[in-house]
Amino acid sequence: MKFNVIYSNPYIQLVEKDDGFYIESFKKGYTLEELNQTLIDFPQVKITNFLSLKRAVMNAPQFLIKFGEVRERVEVEISSDHLKGYVTLYVPEAELIGARRKQTIMEITEALQKKGIVYGIKQDVLLMDLKPKVKILIAEGKLPVDGKNSIIKMYEITEPKPEITEDGTVNHYELNLINKVSKGDWLGERIDATPGEPGKSILGETIPAKPGKQFPLYYDKHSVEEVYDEEKGITTLIAKKTGAVFYRQEVIYVYDCLEIEGSVSFDTGNINFDGFVNIKGSIEDNFSVEAKNDIQVMGVMGVGSVEKIKSRDGCIYIRGGIAGKNKAHLYCKQDLYTKFASECTIECEETVHIGFYAINCNIKAKQVIFESRSSRIIGGNIDAEIKVVANEVGNRSEIPTNINIQGFNRKELKERLDEINKSIQEINDQLIEFKHKIAIYAGSENLSEQQQFEYKKISNQFQEVKETLKHLQSERKKHISYLRTKGEGEISISGQVHGNTTLTLKKITKRITNDIKGPVTYYVMDNELICE
Structure with a gap:
């Protein structure tokens, strides 16, 4: 049997046999701390019975007692996910320097091969200073890179918002109500999801990547089509016809849009259309336009004594204004926008937006908002449920002007x-x-x-x-x-209220006999008319 004394002093000796390491003590006087310090020089020793060491030292003299086993010179550990490999060297430090280092590195390489580690070996680590009993990351696999989800961009419909320009000579009231597209126009696109990049374990195993999600495109196949560019991986939605863009339940449609290049007149006749209507000119006197969706009249001259303009489900935009000559009647389900209104009747289930002035009009809506800082209401009757906002009400000639707020239950x-x-x-x-x-x-x-x-x-x-x-x-x-309205119905006037103006809020009436400088706000609270 192999018997090799690896260390000896007057107190103890350490012996290596075929089945492990033994300690023999001769006399007392040697401490455990000194023994631990001695064992540092023998990294090949794996202590399996610390009590044996303690008994040998504390109860000396003691005959040969087994306390350890031979540890592998190169110990390799693989993480549970097979993505990292570690090596710990249990060799004397002398074997990690000089000519003997090369042999130790060969042992490391062989140990890695034996464990099946073939990928991601860090060769630079083998060139570094190596230390015994230090756990070193020697190999690292590659994590898979998950695929990216598809990216979708769609045509955006912006909320109508009037732009007002007042430069002293020209007053502009610009708005684009109908989102019109031509056949072949871009409506949206989807960049394909990517499959991802597979990873690899240190054992050479392929780790599959999780592909990105391919989100669907929702579109009306009768009015929109998709075109796929395989090289770029992009699906583009384009309009199959000229019309107005509209969304319903996240599905994009191109609705029929009747476009009148000039004006509605004897050449076109009265219009009644189940879609959107875009009139580039005007509507001549005594003619009518009715549509299911939005109607916009883009001529700078606006409209005059038309018979009727009606949007059953949408909005109305009159770019140039309304000079109704006590005949024009406009109705819409949603909002109405116009530069000015004169001698006309407007019925609107939502909000009427007027840029600059209303003269002798009968307007009924949920709210009536005058946009300009110099806006005016002169004569006529304004009947609103929630609120009326304007700069000036009435005029110096004291034309009778009536504003009625029906009010609401807060x-x-x-x-x-x-x-x-x-x-x-x-x-x-x-x-x-x-x-x-x-x-x-x-x-x-x-x-x-x-x-x-x-x-x-x-x-x-x-x-x-x-x-x-x-x-x-x-x-x-x-x-x-x-x-946000004050009280249960509000009239807000930022400039001036002239005499012969009647303000009624929830059936409480206030007659203005003399001019009042603003800003002033009237509202009803607990059945009492309040002025601020």
Whole structure:
């Protein structure tokens, strides 16, 4: 049997046999601290029984007692995910310098090969200063890079917002109500999801990457088509016809848009169209235009004594203004925008926006807002539910001018807003559930016919819920705006109120007999008319 004394002094000796390491003590006087210091010089010793060492030192003399085993000179450890490999050297420090270092490095290389480590070996580490009993990162695999989700950009419909320019000579009231596109115009695009880049373990195993998600494009196939560029990996949506862009349940459409190059006249006849109407000129006297969606009249001269302009579901924009000659009648489901209004009747279920002035008009709407800082209401009757905002009311000639605010119940409006907020929260929770279900189906490659049916059904429900959310958010925005109104109905005048003006708020009437300098605001609170 192999018997080799690797260390000896007057107190102890350390012996290596075939089955491990032994200690023999001769006399007391040697401490455990000194023994630990001695063992540092023998990294090949793996202590398996510390109590044996302690007994040999503390109870000397003691015959040969086994306390350790031979440790591998090069110990290799692989992480559980096979992405990192570590090496710890249990060799004397003398073997890590000079000519003997080369042999130790060969041992490291062989140990790595034996463990199957073939990728990501850090050769630079082998050139560094190596230390015994120090765990070193010797190999590192490559993590997979997940693919990127597809990127979608869509045509944006901007909210109508008038731009007013007053330079002393020309007053402009610019707005683009209809989002018109021509056949072949860009409507959106999707950059393909990427498959990702696979990784590799230190054992040479391929680690698959998670591909990015390819999100669907929602579009009306009758009015929109997709064109795919395989080289660039981009799907582009283009208009199949000239028309107006419109979204419904996140689906983009190009609705029919009737475009009149000149004016509505004997050449065109009266217009009644189930879509959008864009008139580049004007509408001649006694003619009428009716449409399902938005109507815009872009001529700088505006319109005169037209028979009727009516949008059943949309907005109306008269760029040049209305000179109605006590005949013109305009109606719209949503908002109306015009530069000025004179001697006409306007009925609007939402807000009437007027740039500069209204003279002898009959206007009925939820709100009537005059945009310009020099705006005026002269004569006529303004009937609003929530609010009227203008700069000047009446004139020096004291033409009778009437403004009536029907008013609203603030408590009921606030309760409705609370209901809307609650519904929005509930819908957001539903959307999270829908997204989770859709993600499960979208992540499955082979769906049965029944699963495909369920996937389509859930996707349609998801779009319907999103559309409901969109309407609720729009309604919330309006209610928040209404609740900013003072009291339960407001008339706000920033400049001046002239005599012979009658202001009525929730059936409480105030007749102005003498001019009043503004800014002044009238509103009703607890059935009392307040002036600030």
